[in-house]
Amino acid sequence: MDPNSICRKTKRLAGKQAELCQTEPEIVSEVVKGAKLGVRECQFQFRFRRWNCTSHNKYFGKVLQQAITSAGVTHTVTQACSMGELLQCGCEATRSRAPPLPTAGPGTDGSKWEWGGCGDDVEFGYEKSKQFMDAKRKKGKSDIRTLIDLHNNEAGRLVVLDNMKRKCKCHGTSGSCQLKTCWQVTPEFRAVGSLLKDRFHIATLIKAHNRNTGQVEHVHPPHRRRANLNELIYFEKSPDFCEREPESDSAGTQGRICNKTSPGMENCESLCCGRGHNILQQTRSERCNCKFHWCCYVVCEECRITEWVSVCK
Structure with missing residues:
Protein backbone atom coordinates (compact mmCIF):
# COMPACT_ATOMS: atom_id res chain seq x y z
CA MET A 1 0.00 0.00 0.00
CA ASP A 2 1.54 3.31 -1.05
CA PRO A 3 0.12 6.79 -1.70
CA ASN A 4 0.69 6.56 -5.45
CA SER A 5 -1.29 3.34 -5.78
CA ILE A 6 -4.11 4.82 -3.70
CA CYS A 7 -4.25 8.04 -5.69
CA ARG A 8 -4.10 6.25 -9.04
CA LYS A 9 -7.53 4.93 -8.10
CA THR A 10 -8.88 8.42 -7.49
CA LYS A 11 -11.98 7.88 -9.63
CA ARG A 12 -13.00 5.00 -7.42
CA LEU A 13 -12.37 6.88 -4.18
CA ALA A 14 -14.99 8.81 -2.26
CA GLY A 15 -15.04 12.57 -2.80
CA LYS A 16 -13.03 13.57 0.27
CA GLN A 17 -10.35 10.94 -0.39
CA ALA A 18 -10.02 12.01 -4.02
CA GLU A 19 -9.77 15.63 -2.89
CA LEU A 20 -6.90 14.76 -0.53
CA CYS A 21 -5.05 12.93 -3.30
CA GLN A 22 -5.35 15.90 -5.63
CA THR A 23 -4.65 18.74 -3.22
CA GLU A 24 -2.63 17.25 -0.35
CA PRO A 25 -0.70 14.18 -1.57
CA GLU A 26 1.86 14.56 1.23
CA ILE A 27 -0.93 14.02 3.77
CA VAL A 28 -1.98 10.88 1.92
CA SER A 29 1.59 9.62 2.47
CA GLU A 30 1.12 10.07 6.22
CA VAL A 31 -2.31 8.40 6.02
CA VAL A 32 -0.64 5.34 4.47
CA LYS A 33 2.04 5.31 7.18
CA GLY A 34 -0.68 5.55 9.81
CA ALA A 35 -2.62 2.65 8.32
CA LYS A 36 0.52 0.49 8.31
CA LEU A 37 1.25 1.51 11.91
CA GLY A 38 -2.25 0.41 12.89
CA VAL A 39 -1.90 -2.99 11.23
CA ARG A 40 1.50 -3.63 12.85
CA GLU A 41 0.12 -2.72 16.26
CA CYS A 42 -2.91 -4.93 15.73
CA GLN A 43 -0.61 -7.84 14.88
CA PHE A 44 1.43 -7.19 18.02
CA GLN A 45 -1.57 -7.01 20.32
CA PHE A 46 -3.09 -10.21 18.92
CA ARG A 47 0.09 -12.17 18.25
CA PHE A 48 -0.95 -14.91 20.69
CA ARG A 49 -4.58 -15.19 19.58
CA ARG A 50 -6.22 -17.55 17.11
CA TRP A 51 -6.91 -14.57 14.89
CA ASN A 52 -3.64 -12.62 14.83
CA CYS A 53 -4.57 -9.69 12.57
CA THR A 54 -2.89 -11.18 9.50
CA SER A 55 -6.06 -10.84 7.45
CA HIS A 56 -8.85 -8.27 7.37
CA ASN A 57 -11.50 -10.57 8.75
CA LYS A 58 -15.00 -9.26 8.15
CA TYR A 59 -16.18 -10.32 11.60
CA PHE A 60 -13.60 -10.20 14.37
CA GLY A 61 -10.93 -8.21 12.56
CA LYS A 62 -13.16 -5.54 11.10
CA VAL A 63 -14.02 -4.11 14.52
CA LEU A 64 -10.47 -3.77 15.79
CA GLN A 65 -8.69 -2.98 12.52
CA GLN A 66 -11.15 -0.21 11.74
CA ALA A 67 -10.51 1.50 15.07
CA ILE A 68 -6.77 0.95 15.25
CA THR A 69 -6.23 2.11 11.64
CA SER A 70 -8.17 5.30 12.34
CA ALA A 71 -6.08 5.82 15.48
CA GLY A 72 -2.87 5.15 13.53
CA VAL A 73 -3.73 7.77 10.91
CA THR A 74 -4.54 10.33 13.62
CA HIS A 75 -1.29 9.58 15.44
CA THR A 76 0.96 9.66 12.37
CA VAL A 77 -0.47 12.84 10.83
CA THR A 78 -0.27 14.60 14.21
CA GLN A 79 3.38 13.71 14.67
CA ALA A 80 4.24 14.69 11.10
CA CYS A 81 2.88 18.16 11.90
CA SER A 82 5.11 18.55 14.96
CA MET A 83 8.15 17.32 13.01
CA GLY A 84 7.60 19.99 10.37
CA GLU A 85 7.01 17.43 7.63
CA LEU A 86 3.73 18.96 6.44
CA LEU A 87 3.20 22.48 5.11
CA GLN A 88 -0.45 22.55 6.21
CA CYS A 89 0.28 22.33 9.92
CA GLY A 90 2.93 22.65 12.59
CA CYS A 91 3.00 22.95 16.35
CA GLU A 92 -0.27 23.39 18.17
CA ALA A 93 -1.08 27.07 18.64
CA THR A 94 -0.52 28.14 22.24
CA ARG A 95 -2.31 31.49 22.12
CA SER A 96 -5.64 29.83 22.94
CA ARG A 97 -4.20 28.14 26.00
CA ALA A 98 -4.98 29.12 29.55
CA PRO A 99 -2.70 31.59 31.37
CA PRO A 100 -0.04 30.25 33.76
CA LEU A 101 -1.65 28.09 36.41
CA PRO A 102 -0.29 26.62 39.62
CA THR A 103 0.25 22.90 39.70
CA ALA A 104 -2.46 21.12 41.63
CA GLY A 105 -2.83 18.19 43.91
CA PRO A 106 -1.18 16.96 47.12
CA GLY A 107 2.58 16.81 47.23
CA THR A 108 3.25 19.50 44.60
CA ASP A 109 6.24 21.80 44.97
CA GLY A 110 4.33 25.04 44.45
CA SER A 111 5.91 25.71 41.05
CA LYS A 112 3.90 27.20 38.20
CA TRP A 113 3.58 26.15 34.61
CA GLU A 114 2.47 27.74 31.38
CA TRP A 115 1.67 26.43 27.93
CA GLY A 116 4.48 26.75 25.40
CA GLY A 117 6.91 24.67 23.41
CA CYS A 118 5.83 22.68 20.39
CA GLY A 119 2.62 20.90 21.26
CA ASP A 120 1.24 18.14 19.01
CA ASP A 121 -1.64 19.44 16.90
CA VAL A 122 -3.89 16.44 17.50
CA GLU A 123 -6.95 18.34 16.26
CA PHE A 124 -5.41 18.52 12.78
CA GLY A 125 -4.54 14.80 12.85
CA TYR A 126 -8.06 14.01 14.04
CA GLU A 127 -9.67 16.00 11.21
CA LYS A 128 -7.50 14.45 8.48
CA SER A 129 -8.14 10.95 9.80
CA LYS A 130 -11.86 11.67 9.84
CA GLN A 131 -11.72 13.15 6.33
CA PHE A 132 -10.04 10.06 4.86
CA MET A 133 -11.34 7.20 7.01
CA ASP A 134 -14.98 8.30 7.05
CA ALA A 135 -15.17 9.28 3.37
CA LYS A 136 -16.60 5.98 2.16
CA ARG A 137 -19.98 6.87 3.55
CA LYS A 138 -22.01 8.05 0.59
CA LYS A 139 -24.70 10.66 0.97
CA GLY A 140 -27.84 9.09 2.38
CA LYS A 141 -26.14 5.75 3.03
CA SER A 142 -26.95 4.50 6.51
CA ASP A 143 -26.73 0.70 6.47
CA ILE A 144 -25.62 -0.95 9.69
CA ARG A 145 -22.14 -1.92 8.46
CA THR A 146 -21.37 1.66 7.43
CA LEU A 147 -22.66 3.07 10.73
CA ILE A 148 -20.58 0.59 12.73
CA ASP A 149 -17.45 1.41 10.71
CA LEU A 150 -17.99 5.12 11.35
CA HIS A 151 -18.53 4.54 15.05
CA ASN A 152 -15.38 2.42 15.42
CA ASN A 153 -13.37 4.92 13.37
CA GLU A 154 -14.36 7.61 15.86
CA ALA A 155 -13.60 5.36 18.83
CA GLY A 156 -10.07 4.85 17.51
CA ARG A 157 -9.48 8.56 17.02
CA LEU A 158 -10.81 9.38 20.49
CA VAL A 159 -8.29 7.05 22.14
CA VAL A 160 -5.52 9.27 20.78
CA LEU A 161 -7.39 12.51 21.48
CA ASP A 162 -8.40 11.60 25.04
CA ASN A 163 -4.98 10.31 26.11
CA MET A 164 -2.73 13.22 25.20
CA LYS A 165 0.06 13.70 27.73
CA ARG A 166 1.51 16.87 29.19
CA LYS A 167 5.27 17.19 28.86
CA CYS A 168 7.17 19.94 30.66
CA LYS A 169 10.58 21.58 30.78
CA CYS A 170 11.90 23.32 33.89
CA HIS A 171 13.14 26.92 34.06
CA GLY A 172 14.71 28.79 36.91
CA THR A 173 18.03 29.45 38.64
CA SER A 174 20.23 26.39 39.09
CA GLY A 175 17.51 24.12 37.81
CA SER A 176 15.13 25.16 40.56
CA CYS A 177 12.14 24.54 38.33
CA GLN A 178 10.31 27.63 39.57
CA LEU A 179 8.49 27.76 36.26
CA LYS A 180 7.66 25.02 33.80
CA THR A 181 6.84 25.32 30.12
CA CYS A 182 4.47 22.54 29.12
CA TRP A 183 3.02 21.19 25.91
CA GLN A 184 0.79 18.34 24.81
CA VAL A 185 2.21 15.21 23.17
CA THR A 186 0.50 12.18 21.64
CA PRO A 187 0.50 8.97 23.69
CA GLU A 188 2.83 6.13 22.75
CA PHE A 189 1.06 4.09 20.10
CA ARG A 190 1.70 0.88 22.04
CA ALA A 191 -0.49 2.35 24.78
CA VAL A 192 -3.15 3.22 22.19
CA GLY A 193 -3.09 -0.36 20.93
CA SER A 194 -3.43 -1.76 24.45
CA LEU A 195 -6.41 0.46 25.20
CA LEU A 196 -8.16 -0.56 21.98
CA LYS A 197 -7.50 -4.24 22.68
CA ASP A 198 -9.08 -3.84 26.13
CA ARG A 199 -12.08 -2.10 24.60
CA PHE A 200 -12.39 -4.84 22.02
CA HIS A 201 -12.86 -7.40 24.79
CA ILE A 202 -15.90 -5.49 26.09
CA ALA A 203 -17.26 -4.48 22.67
CA THR A 204 -21.03 -4.08 22.49
CA LEU A 205 -23.16 -6.32 20.27
CA ILE A 206 -25.89 -4.39 18.47
CA LYS A 207 -28.58 -5.11 15.88
CA ALA A 208 -30.39 -3.02 13.33
CA HIS A 209 -33.95 -1.85 13.80
CA ASN A 210 -36.52 -3.29 11.44
CA ARG A 211 -37.15 0.27 10.32
CA ASN A 212 -34.99 1.34 7.40
CA THR A 213 -33.41 4.21 9.31
CA GLY A 214 -29.93 2.89 9.88
CA GLN A 215 -30.40 3.13 13.63
CA VAL A 216 -28.97 0.46 15.87
CA GLU A 217 -30.10 -1.00 19.16
CA HIS A 218 -28.36 -3.12 21.77
CA VAL A 219 -29.13 -6.79 22.28
CA HIS A 220 -27.60 -6.89 25.76
CA PRO A 221 -29.86 -7.00 28.83
CA PRO A 222 -31.55 -3.69 29.71
CA HIS A 223 -29.35 -3.13 32.78
CA ARG A 224 -26.27 -2.70 30.58
CA ARG A 225 -25.68 0.91 29.65
CA ARG A 226 -25.59 1.97 26.02
CA ALA A 227 -22.24 2.11 24.26
CA ASN A 228 -20.72 5.56 24.22
CA LEU A 229 -18.55 7.09 21.52
CA ASN A 230 -15.27 5.60 22.69
CA GLU A 231 -16.52 2.01 22.95
CA LEU A 232 -16.26 -0.50 20.11
CA ILE A 233 -19.38 -2.09 18.63
CA TYR A 234 -20.14 -5.01 16.31
CA PHE A 235 -23.18 -6.78 14.88
CA GLU A 236 -21.92 -10.18 13.64
CA LYS A 237 -20.45 -12.86 15.88
CA SER A 238 -17.09 -14.29 14.86
CA PRO A 239 -16.18 -17.86 13.92
CA ASP A 240 -13.73 -19.61 16.27
CA PHE A 241 -10.83 -19.26 13.75
CA CYS A 242 -9.63 -22.79 14.51
CA GLU A 243 -9.86 -24.10 10.96
CA ARG A 244 -9.03 -22.57 7.62
CA GLU A 245 -12.25 -21.15 6.16
CA PRO A 246 -11.66 -18.93 3.11
CA GLU A 247 -15.30 -17.88 2.99
CA SER A 248 -14.97 -16.29 6.45
CA ASP A 249 -11.38 -15.14 5.87
CA SER A 250 -10.07 -17.46 8.59
CA ALA A 251 -6.51 -18.76 8.11
CA GLY A 252 -6.89 -21.28 10.94
CA THR A 253 -4.19 -22.05 13.50
Whole structure:
Protein backbone atom coordinates (compact mmCIF):
# COMPACT_ATOMS: atom_id res chain seq x y z
CA MET A 1 0.00 0.00 0.00
CA ASP A 2 1.54 3.31 -1.05
CA PRO A 3 0.12 6.79 -1.70
CA ASN A 4 0.69 6.56 -5.45
CA SER A 5 -1.29 3.34 -5.78
CA ILE A 6 -4.11 4.82 -3.70
CA CYS A 7 -4.25 8.04 -5.69
CA ARG A 8 -4.10 6.25 -9.04
CA LYS A 9 -7.53 4.93 -8.10
CA THR A 10 -8.88 8.42 -7.49
CA LYS A 11 -11.98 7.88 -9.63
CA ARG A 12 -13.00 5.00 -7.42
CA LEU A 13 -12.37 6.88 -4.18
CA ALA A 14 -14.99 8.81 -2.26
CA GLY A 15 -15.04 12.57 -2.80
CA LYS A 16 -13.03 13.57 0.27
CA GLN A 17 -10.35 10.94 -0.39
CA ALA A 18 -10.02 12.01 -4.02
CA GLU A 19 -9.77 15.63 -2.89
CA LEU A 20 -6.90 14.76 -0.53
CA CYS A 21 -5.05 12.93 -3.30
CA GLN A 22 -5.35 15.90 -5.63
CA THR A 23 -4.65 18.74 -3.22
CA GLU A 24 -2.63 17.25 -0.35
CA PRO A 25 -0.70 14.18 -1.57
CA GLU A 26 1.86 14.56 1.23
CA ILE A 27 -0.93 14.02 3.77
CA VAL A 28 -1.98 10.88 1.92
CA SER A 29 1.59 9.62 2.47
CA GLU A 30 1.12 10.07 6.22
CA VAL A 31 -2.31 8.40 6.02
CA VAL A 32 -0.64 5.34 4.47
CA LYS A 33 2.04 5.31 7.18
CA GLY A 34 -0.68 5.55 9.81
CA ALA A 35 -2.62 2.65 8.32
CA LYS A 36 0.52 0.49 8.31
CA LEU A 37 1.25 1.51 11.91
CA GLY A 38 -2.25 0.41 12.89
CA VAL A 39 -1.90 -2.99 11.23
CA ARG A 40 1.50 -3.63 12.85
CA GLU A 41 0.12 -2.72 16.26
CA CYS A 42 -2.91 -4.93 15.73
CA GLN A 43 -0.61 -7.84 14.88
CA PHE A 44 1.43 -7.19 18.02
CA GLN A 45 -1.57 -7.01 20.32
CA PHE A 46 -3.09 -10.21 18.92
CA ARG A 47 0.09 -12.17 18.25
CA PHE A 48 -0.95 -14.91 20.69
CA ARG A 49 -4.58 -15.19 19.58
CA ARG A 50 -6.22 -17.55 17.11
CA TRP A 51 -6.91 -14.57 14.89
CA ASN A 52 -3.64 -12.62 14.83
CA CYS A 53 -4.57 -9.69 12.57
CA THR A 54 -2.89 -11.18 9.50
CA SER A 55 -6.06 -10.84 7.45
CA HIS A 56 -8.85 -8.27 7.37
CA ASN A 57 -11.50 -10.57 8.75
CA LYS A 58 -15.00 -9.26 8.15
CA TYR A 59 -16.18 -10.32 11.60
CA PHE A 60 -13.60 -10.20 14.37
CA GLY A 61 -10.93 -8.21 12.56
CA LYS A 62 -13.16 -5.54 11.10
CA VAL A 63 -14.02 -4.11 14.52
CA LEU A 64 -10.47 -3.77 15.79
CA GLN A 65 -8.69 -2.98 12.52
CA GLN A 66 -11.15 -0.21 11.74
CA ALA A 67 -10.51 1.50 15.07
CA ILE A 68 -6.77 0.95 15.25
CA THR A 69 -6.23 2.11 11.64
CA SER A 70 -8.17 5.30 12.34
CA ALA A 71 -6.08 5.82 15.48
CA GLY A 72 -2.87 5.15 13.53
CA VAL A 73 -3.73 7.77 10.91
CA THR A 74 -4.54 10.33 13.62
CA HIS A 75 -1.29 9.58 15.44
CA THR A 76 0.96 9.66 12.37
CA VAL A 77 -0.47 12.84 10.83
CA THR A 78 -0.27 14.60 14.21
CA GLN A 79 3.38 13.71 14.67
CA ALA A 80 4.24 14.69 11.10
CA CYS A 81 2.88 18.16 11.90
CA SER A 82 5.11 18.55 14.96
CA MET A 83 8.15 17.32 13.01
CA GLY A 84 7.60 19.99 10.37
CA GLU A 85 7.01 17.43 7.63
CA LEU A 86 3.73 18.96 6.44
CA LEU A 87 3.20 22.48 5.11
CA GLN A 88 -0.45 22.55 6.21
CA CYS A 89 0.28 22.33 9.92
CA GLY A 90 2.93 22.65 12.59
CA CYS A 91 3.00 22.95 16.35
CA GLU A 92 -0.27 23.39 18.17
CA ALA A 93 -1.08 27.07 18.64
CA THR A 94 -0.52 28.14 22.24
CA ARG A 95 -2.31 31.49 22.12
CA SER A 96 -5.64 29.83 22.94
CA ARG A 97 -4.20 28.14 26.00
CA ALA A 98 -4.98 29.12 29.55
CA PRO A 99 -2.70 31.59 31.37
CA PRO A 100 -0.04 30.25 33.76
CA LEU A 101 -1.65 28.09 36.41
CA PRO A 102 -0.29 26.62 39.62
CA THR A 103 0.25 22.90 39.70
CA ALA A 104 -2.46 21.12 41.63
CA GLY A 105 -2.83 18.19 43.91
CA PRO A 106 -1.18 16.96 47.12
CA GLY A 107 2.58 16.81 47.23
CA THR A 108 3.25 19.50 44.60
CA ASP A 109 6.24 21.80 44.97
CA GLY A 110 4.33 25.04 44.45
CA SER A 111 5.91 25.71 41.05
CA LYS A 112 3.90 27.20 38.20
CA TRP A 113 3.58 26.15 34.61
CA GLU A 114 2.47 27.74 31.38
CA TRP A 115 1.67 26.43 27.93
CA GLY A 116 4.48 26.75 25.40
CA GLY A 117 6.91 24.67 23.41
CA CYS A 118 5.83 22.68 20.39
CA GLY A 119 2.62 20.90 21.26
CA ASP A 120 1.24 18.14 19.01
CA ASP A 121 -1.64 19.44 16.90
CA VAL A 122 -3.89 16.44 17.50
CA GLU A 123 -6.95 18.34 16.26
CA PHE A 124 -5.41 18.52 12.78
CA GLY A 125 -4.54 14.80 12.85
CA TYR A 126 -8.06 14.01 14.04
CA GLU A 127 -9.67 16.00 11.21
CA LYS A 128 -7.50 14.45 8.48
CA SER A 129 -8.14 10.95 9.80
CA LYS A 130 -11.86 11.67 9.84
CA GLN A 131 -11.72 13.15 6.33
CA PHE A 132 -10.04 10.06 4.86
CA MET A 133 -11.34 7.20 7.01
CA ASP A 134 -14.98 8.30 7.05
CA ALA A 135 -15.17 9.28 3.37
CA LYS A 136 -16.60 5.98 2.16
CA ARG A 137 -19.98 6.87 3.55
CA LYS A 138 -22.01 8.05 0.59
CA LYS A 139 -24.70 10.66 0.97
CA GLY A 140 -27.84 9.09 2.38
CA LYS A 141 -26.14 5.75 3.03
CA SER A 142 -26.95 4.50 6.51
CA ASP A 143 -26.73 0.70 6.47
CA ILE A 144 -25.62 -0.95 9.69
CA ARG A 145 -22.14 -1.92 8.46
CA THR A 146 -21.37 1.66 7.43
CA LEU A 147 -22.66 3.07 10.73
CA ILE A 148 -20.58 0.59 12.73
CA ASP A 149 -17.45 1.41 10.71
CA LEU A 150 -17.99 5.12 11.35
CA HIS A 151 -18.53 4.54 15.05
CA ASN A 152 -15.38 2.42 15.42
CA ASN A 153 -13.37 4.92 13.37
CA GLU A 154 -14.36 7.61 15.86
CA ALA A 155 -13.60 5.36 18.83
CA GLY A 156 -10.07 4.85 17.51
CA ARG A 157 -9.48 8.56 17.02
CA LEU A 158 -10.81 9.38 20.49
CA VAL A 159 -8.29 7.05 22.14
CA VAL A 160 -5.52 9.27 20.78
CA LEU A 161 -7.39 12.51 21.48
CA ASP A 162 -8.40 11.60 25.04
CA ASN A 163 -4.98 10.31 26.11
CA MET A 164 -2.73 13.22 25.20
CA LYS A 165 0.06 13.70 27.73
CA ARG A 166 1.51 16.87 29.19
CA LYS A 167 5.27 17.19 28.86
CA CYS A 168 7.17 19.94 30.66
CA LYS A 169 10.58 21.58 30.78
CA CYS A 170 11.90 23.32 33.89
CA HIS A 171 13.14 26.92 34.06
CA GLY A 172 14.71 28.79 36.91
CA THR A 173 18.03 29.45 38.64
CA SER A 174 20.23 26.39 39.09
CA GLY A 175 17.51 24.12 37.81
CA SER A 176 15.13 25.16 40.56
CA CYS A 177 12.14 24.54 38.33
CA GLN A 178 10.31 27.63 39.57
CA LEU A 179 8.49 27.76 36.26
CA LYS A 180 7.66 25.02 33.80
CA THR A 181 6.84 25.32 30.12
CA CYS A 182 4.47 22.54 29.12
CA TRP A 183 3.02 21.19 25.91
CA GLN A 184 0.79 18.34 24.81
CA VAL A 185 2.21 15.21 23.17
CA THR A 186 0.50 12.18 21.64
CA PRO A 187 0.50 8.97 23.69
CA GLU A 188 2.83 6.13 22.75
CA PHE A 189 1.06 4.09 20.10
CA ARG A 190 1.70 0.88 22.04
CA ALA A 191 -0.49 2.35 24.78
CA VAL A 192 -3.15 3.22 22.19
CA GLY A 193 -3.09 -0.36 20.93
CA SER A 194 -3.43 -1.76 24.45
CA LEU A 195 -6.41 0.46 25.20
CA LEU A 196 -8.16 -0.56 21.98
CA LYS A 197 -7.50 -4.24 22.68
CA ASP A 198 -9.08 -3.84 26.13
CA ARG A 199 -12.08 -2.10 24.60
CA PHE A 200 -12.39 -4.84 22.02
CA HIS A 201 -12.86 -7.40 24.79
CA ILE A 202 -15.90 -5.49 26.09
CA ALA A 203 -17.26 -4.48 22.67
CA THR A 204 -21.03 -4.08 22.49
CA LEU A 205 -23.16 -6.32 20.27
CA ILE A 206 -25.89 -4.39 18.47
CA LYS A 207 -28.58 -5.11 15.88
CA ALA A 208 -30.39 -3.02 13.33
CA HIS A 209 -33.95 -1.85 13.80
CA ASN A 210 -36.52 -3.29 11.44
CA ARG A 211 -37.15 0.27 10.32
CA ASN A 212 -34.99 1.34 7.40
CA THR A 213 -33.41 4.21 9.31
CA GLY A 214 -29.93 2.89 9.88
CA GLN A 215 -30.40 3.13 13.63
CA VAL A 216 -28.97 0.46 15.87
CA GLU A 217 -30.10 -1.00 19.16
CA HIS A 218 -28.36 -3.12 21.77
CA VAL A 219 -29.13 -6.79 22.28
CA HIS A 220 -27.60 -6.89 25.76
CA PRO A 221 -29.86 -7.00 28.83
CA PRO A 222 -31.55 -3.69 29.71
CA HIS A 223 -29.35 -3.13 32.78
CA ARG A 224 -26.27 -2.70 30.58
CA ARG A 225 -25.68 0.91 29.65
CA ARG A 226 -25.59 1.97 26.02
CA ALA A 227 -22.24 2.11 24.26
CA ASN A 228 -20.72 5.56 24.22
CA LEU A 229 -18.55 7.09 21.52
CA ASN A 230 -15.27 5.60 22.69
CA GLU A 231 -16.52 2.01 22.95
CA LEU A 232 -16.26 -0.50 20.11
CA ILE A 233 -19.38 -2.09 18.63
CA TYR A 234 -20.14 -5.01 16.31
CA PHE A 235 -23.18 -6.78 14.88
CA GLU A 236 -21.92 -10.18 13.64
CA LYS A 237 -20.45 -12.86 15.88
CA SER A 238 -17.09 -14.29 14.86
CA PRO A 239 -16.18 -17.86 13.92
CA ASP A 240 -13.73 -19.61 16.27
CA PHE A 241 -10.83 -19.26 13.75
CA CYS A 242 -9.63 -22.79 14.51
CA GLU A 243 -9.86 -24.10 10.96
CA ARG A 244 -9.03 -22.57 7.62
CA GLU A 245 -12.25 -21.15 6.16
CA PRO A 246 -11.66 -18.93 3.11
CA GLU A 247 -15.30 -17.88 2.99
CA SER A 248 -14.97 -16.29 6.45
CA ASP A 249 -11.38 -15.14 5.87
CA SER A 250 -10.07 -17.46 8.59
CA ALA A 251 -6.51 -18.76 8.11
CA GLY A 252 -6.89 -21.28 10.94
CA THR A 253 -4.19 -22.05 13.50
CA GLN A 254 -2.50 -25.05 11.89
CA GLY A 255 1.27 -24.50 11.86
CA ARG A 256 1.18 -21.72 14.48
CA ILE A 257 3.81 -21.81 17.22
CA CYS A 258 2.29 -22.26 20.68
CA ASN A 259 3.57 -22.36 24.26
CA LYS A 260 2.69 -25.57 26.07
CA THR A 261 3.57 -24.15 29.51
CA SER A 262 1.85 -20.79 29.24
CA PRO A 263 -1.42 -20.11 31.09
CA GLY A 264 -2.33 -17.46 28.52
CA MET A 265 -4.03 -17.42 25.13
CA GLU A 266 -0.89 -18.79 23.42
CA ASN A 267 -1.24 -22.05 25.36
CA CYS A 268 -1.14 -25.03 22.98
CA GLU A 269 -4.48 -26.39 24.17
CA SER A 270 -6.25 -23.12 23.38
CA LEU A 271 -4.36 -21.99 20.30
CA CYS A 272 -4.44 -25.45 18.67
CA CYS A 273 -8.16 -25.85 19.45
CA GLY A 274 -7.65 -29.26 21.07
CA ARG A 275 -6.03 -30.78 17.94
CA GLY A 276 -2.70 -31.25 19.70
CA HIS A 277 0.75 -30.08 18.68
CA ASN A 278 4.04 -31.36 17.34
CA ILE A 279 7.48 -30.55 18.73
CA LEU A 280 9.83 -29.52 15.95
CA GLN A 281 13.35 -28.21 15.70
CA GLN A 282 13.79 -24.91 13.93
CA THR A 283 16.74 -22.70 13.10
CA ARG A 284 16.46 -18.93 12.90
CA SER A 285 18.88 -16.07 12.34
CA GLU A 286 19.24 -12.96 14.45
CA ARG A 287 21.72 -10.12 14.83
CA CYS A 288 24.24 -10.57 17.62
CA ASN A 289 27.57 -9.34 18.99
CA CYS A 290 26.85 -5.81 17.81
CA LYS A 291 29.68 -3.28 18.16
CA PHE A 292 29.62 0.48 17.83
CA HIS A 293 32.36 1.95 15.61
CA TRP A 294 33.49 5.57 15.86
CA CYS A 295 31.95 7.40 14.13
CA CYS A 296 29.11 6.44 13.70
CA TYR A 297 27.84 3.05 12.75
CA VAL A 298 27.08 -0.33 14.27
CA VAL A 299 28.34 -3.65 12.92
CA CYS A 300 26.62 -6.88 13.94
CA GLU A 301 27.26 -10.55 13.32
CA GLU A 302 24.52 -12.93 12.24
CA CYS A 303 23.96 -15.77 14.66
CA ARG A 304 22.00 -18.92 13.89
CA ILE A 305 19.94 -20.23 16.78
CA THR A 306 18.53 -23.75 16.86
CA GLU A 307 15.63 -24.39 19.20
CA TRP A 308 12.72 -26.73 19.82
CA VAL A 309 9.25 -25.29 19.32
CA SER A 310 5.66 -26.51 19.69
CA VAL A 311 3.60 -26.23 16.51
CA CYS A 312 -0.16 -26.70 16.23
CA LYS A 313 -1.35 -29.76 14.27
